[in-house]
Amino acid sequence: xxxxxxxxxxxxxxxxxxxxxxLSILHxxxxxxxxxxxxxxxxxxxxxxxxxxxxxxxxxxxxxPLGLVALFGWTFxxxxxxxxGVRHLLWDAGLxxxxxxxxxxxxxxxxxxxxxxxxxxxxxxxxxxx
Amino acid sequence: MSxxxxxxxxxxxxxxxxxxxxxxxxxxxAVALIPLTLWFVFSLLLxxxxxxxxxxxxxxxxxNGFLAxxxxxxxxxxxxxxxxxxxxxxxxxxxxxxxxxxxxQFLHALAGGAGIFAILHIAFGR
Numbered sequence: 390x391x392x393x394x395x396x397x398x399x400x401x402x403x404x405x406x407x408x409x410x411x412l413s414i415l416h417x418x419x420x421x422x423x424x425x426x427x428x429x430x431x432x433x434x435x436x437x438x439x440x441x442x443x444x445x446x447x448x449x450x451x452x453x454p455l456g457l458v459a460l461f462g463w464t465f466x467x468x469x470x471x472x473x474g475v476r477h478l479l480w481d482a483g484l485x486x487x488x489x490x491x492x493x494x495x496x497x498x499x500x501x502x503x504x505x506x507x508x509x510x511x512x513x514x515x516x517x518x519x
Numbered sequence: 520m521s522x523x524x525x526x527x528x529x530x531x532x533x534x535x536x537x538x539x540x541x542x543x544x545x546x547x548x549a550v551a552l553i554p555l556t557l558w559f560v561f562s563l564l565l566x567x568x569x570x571x572x573x574x575x576x577x578x579x580x581x582x583n584g585f586l587a588x589x590x591x592x593x594x595x596x597x598x599x600x601x602x603x604x605x606x607x608x609x610x611x612x613x614x615x616x617x618x619x620x621x622x623x624q625f626l627h628a629l630a631g632g633a634g635i636f637a638i639l640h641i642a643f644g645r
Contacts, residue, residue: 417601421601421605423598427594427630431633431637435634435637437641438636438641444571467560477549478546481546516564
């Protein structure tokens with residue numbers, strides 16, 4: 390049977406890159422990264438329940454350069470996914486669909502995530518926890 | 520009278536069959552995660568240090584242990600609901616889709632189960 394090439398609806402490459410699709414893609418990618426964070430959280434909890442050397446190894450891993458980058462990424466991903474998630478919940482409630490509102494809430498989610506991430510790490514630094 | 524064709528009904532094709540339940544569960548778990556994750560992040564930030572004894576004492580306080588278990592359970596559930604949609608969106612080979620879904624189910628059950636067991640072990644052990 391010959392496969393007939395069906396017409397496709399316009400997708401990814403056709404559209405102009407704009408804030409709506411950027412934030413939508415960012416929501417999903419931060420979600421995937423946070424799903425990996427679940428593995429990190431589980432590892433931390435299991436190491437915490439284990440003996441002292443196991444926990445010391447976990448702390449070494451999390452405070453290694455790669456570990457810190459992951460923790461920083463999880464902090465930003467968490468706050469962004471949180472703020473943009475609230476944005477989605479408001480849409481589900483039928484609020485904020487106007488073009489201006491959509492753009493404003495999008496920028497608000499980005500700004501909120503950046504500021505919260507910065508604040509959280511400043512707090513860690515203030516408490517000499519880095 | 521149903522507008523679905525007999526063939527479509529027999530093959531189970533057509534519009535979403537169980538979509539609403541998934542959609543609703545994702546929203547409910549999202550709402551639950553707002554206070555739970557904020558509590559967890561702020562608690563960790565405000566602990567005097569992350570030494571093993573400090574974290575143990577924190578989780579051995581009943582309310583903290585309970586909230587931590589609730590967090591891990593809802594987090595694993597929400598994470599599964601989110602990641603399985605990605606498989607369903609981009610994997611179109613039925614066998615691969617089922618395999619991917621199974622992997623996500625096992626991984627999330629494992630992560631959730633191990634996390635909850637660890638918290639219980641800390642709360643009740645020693």
